[in-house]
Amino acid sequence: MSQITNPILPGFNPDPSILRVGKDYYIATSTFEWYPGVQIHHSTDLANWKLLTRPLNRASQLDMRGDPDSCGVWAPCLTHDGEKFWLVYTDVKRKDGSFKDAHNYIVSAPDIEGPWSDPIYANSSGFDPSLFHDDDGRKWFVNMLWDHRARPLLFAGIALQEFDAKVGKLVGPIKNIYKGTDLKLVEGPHLYKRNGWYYLLTAEGGTGYDHAITFARSRNIDGPYQTHPQKHILTAKDHPLNPLQRAGHGDLVETPDGQTYLVHLTGRPTTQKRRCVLGRETAIQQAYWGDDDWLHVKNGPVPSLQVEVPGARDDTDYWAEQNYDFTADHPLPIDFQWLRTPETERIFSLTAQPGALRLFGRESIGSWFEQALVARRQTHFSFDAETMLDFAPTDERTMAGLTAYYGRYNFFYLAATADADGRRELLIMSSEASFPDGKLRFPADPVVIPNTGSVRLALTIRGAALQFYYALDDAERTPIGPVLDASILSDECGGHAEHGSFTGAFVGMAAHDLNGMATPADFSRFIYRPFADPTDRHEV
Incomplete structure (x- = not known):
């Protein structure tokens, strides 16, 4: 024993x-x-x-x-x-x-x-x-x-x-x-x-x-x-x-x-x-x-x-860094899930782009019907997540990126998108159930990036503090936007009282095309890195 x-x-x-x-x-x-x-x-x-x-x-x-x-x-x-x-x-x-x-x-x-x-x-x-x-x-x-x-x-x-x-x-x-x-x-x-x-x-x-x-x-x-x-x-x-x-x-x-x-x-x-x-x-x-x-x-x-x-x-595996790659020879890693639909071919593919998980942009983030969001559970109070994205948005209605997600009413989304003139930019969107109108918030001005080339997107969560980062190719990553309140990704902020929201926080990759054209976004890797905070009494 x-x-x-x-x-x-x-x-x-x-x-x-x-x-x-x-x-x-x-x-x-x-x-x-x-x-x-x-x-x-x-x-x-x-x-x-x-x-x-x-x-x-x-x-x-x-x-x-x-x-x-x-x-x-x-x-x-x-x-x-x-x-x-x-x-x-x-x-x-x-x-x-x-x-x-x-x-x-x-x-x-x-x-x-x-x-x-x-x-x-x-x-x-x-x-x-x-x-x-x-x-x-x-x-x-x-x-x-x-x-x-x-x-x-x-x-x-x-x-x-x-x-x-x-x-x-x-x-x-x-x-x-x-x-x-x-x-x-x-x-x-x-x-x-x-x-x-x-x-x-x-x-x-x-x-x-x-x-x-x-x-x-x-x-x-x-x-x-x-x-x-x-x-x-x-x-x-x-x-x-x-x-x-x-x-x-x-x-x-x-x-x-x-x-x-x-x-x-x-x-x-x-x-x-x-x-x-x-x-x-x-x-x-x-x-x-x-x-x-x-x-x-x-x-x-x-x-x-x-x-x-x-x-x-x-506890070796529990504290180990998880490096996920995506190949046609293997199924989607078992840690990942998606939302609601059994028709996976409409939201992702492991064969369309060799070495990448291709998401096909569908309905908006928070849709209860069909959206391309593939994510894994947050299993630590503090962790890092990172992905590499290759995506060519056409306008402000096409977007793809990294999300910390609980549900329709509480998420954070660092997305590569474009302005009305087609210039690629990074934009943080948030939905926080504490706001009664349920509308998106934009915590920072968009950051213009080159129209071509891959972009590395990352986030760190340290207890209740979430910070997004980005980098072009292999450059050092740069913080983007303010520190956000990660604690809203919780049952208590899911749009209902404590008896009405039942899931948990996820972190993952997403793509959305509000034009209905299924614009593809390719993610070549995903990293989940636990952070052991010796001062956090809640961590196992």
């Missing part, structure tokens, strides 16, 4: 569902509007995790064009029935207001890396679905129920219905088996069975600073369920100074030697405004079963920053 520091999946990796098959552990996490859908990480020791696959990778499984920010794939559940893997997920088409258009699907695969099946549609009565395989061979589909009529009845309880895998649909009656506690907003259900008890783990309190994990049990799968004597087995809601905040939405796993662990989402707020730039991350806690057959979190209910797990963590 070794002590590690939470989180185990830093950066935007929320709503973890954990599974062990033999000696292998897998965690599936939400991806929201980022494509392909669902991240699955792999480990053999609970300490060291590697991104393995994203299973929802074709149009027949997932098409999120038009899904608003923080919609798309919510709260996947990954299970194994002894023969094959099962994954259930929600594709949310609308989340604001009284109605939720949340469609639940089921896919399966003989191997964790696929091939994954086309989806079976389950229902649309709520979100956060899970699939429970009972020891009698029956399968049960569980999701929260949404009631559009009035608050606080929007979160109406946990629904249970049998799933018939042979016919591929839900069958039999639907029963509301648990309505939660006075903390309200009950969601994220998972079922387990142990010693003749059915256990129901749920999330409550919303996904902000009142978040919690609630536990209940029953002798019958359809209830009635009795709430844990402690009520919430994990929460930081009453401990605002704990380094792990927003703790909730979890899942249980047992090691081969019978130890129990709880994985859960968490956030690490920074600045006096308590902003979670890295979004909702995945942490792990030790748990144990009492003589009364109730589960307890070790040193809980407050989440622990340091936890003992079977393996010893190797």
Whole structure:
């Protein structure tokens, strides 16, 4: 056993569902509007995790064009029935207001890396679905129920219905088996069975600073369920100074030697405004079963920053500089994702320009339909990013460059573009949700650069301070624009209150053509360089 520091999946990796098959552990996490859908990480020791696959990778499984920010794939559940893997997920088409258009699907695969099946549609009565395989061979589909009529009845309880895998649909009656506690907003259900008890783990309190994990049990799968004597087995809601905040939405796993662990989402707020730039991350806690057959979190209910797990963590890769090149012989590096569309050929190519990632300019940055933006998660509070761009803009409606991006309402974009006379220039654009009009801001005057030749674009983030740079060819890089507030790239500034924005900060490459001509932009490399700040107490 070794002590590690939470989180185990830093950066935007929320709503973890954990599974062990033999000696292998897998965690599936939400991806929201980022494509392909669902991240699955792999480990053999609970300490060291590697991104393995994203299973929802074709149009027949997932098409999120038009899904608003923080919609798309919510709260996947990954299970194994002894023969094959099962994954259930929600594709949310609308989340604001009284109605939720949340469609639940089921896919399966003989191997964790696929091939994954086309989806079976389950229902649309709520979100956060899970699939429970009972020891009698029956399968049960569980999701929260949404009631559009009035608050606080929007979160109406946990629904249970049998799933018939042979016919591929839900069958039999639907029963509301648990309505939660006075903390309200009950969601994220998972079922387990142990010693003749059915256990129901749920999330409550919303996904902000009142978040919690609630536990209940029953002798019958359809209830009635009795709430844990402690009520919430994990929460930081009453401990605002704990380094792990927003703790909730979890899942249980047992090691081969019978130890129990709880994985859960968490956030690490920074600045006096308590902003979670890295979004909702995945942490792990030790748990144990009492003589009364109730589960307890070790040193809980407050989440622990340091936890003992079977393996010893190797942070070499976490702190290593990542140099990405783009060749036709290899797929897009797995660290990168794009937004919403399954039609990748319309937004990027690895073969159109040898040695480069070519982006085809599409709709504007922040579009919910089709934009060419390819980015990776920010997984450190301080880092550098750099790319080399070859791009010939024709006018002010064509642009390409480097972006630090959260969503439509909060991003920074250093773009090569042109003025009305066709002279190439560099322009910083920002969108900050703190401004009520939602319009672009231009923090600095444009900088004219030669009309031909490559340009190197870079940024540094040191906590809440973002600085852009540029260089022509191999010259020394020059700062451009003022120091900007990187902390707006956070859930708390995503255009909604703390319960309405769910992703995390990304950094990457973008191209946009508001003329509709798909003007290409070529990026020959991308560098992500973590910066270890010994004064930053938030860094793992």
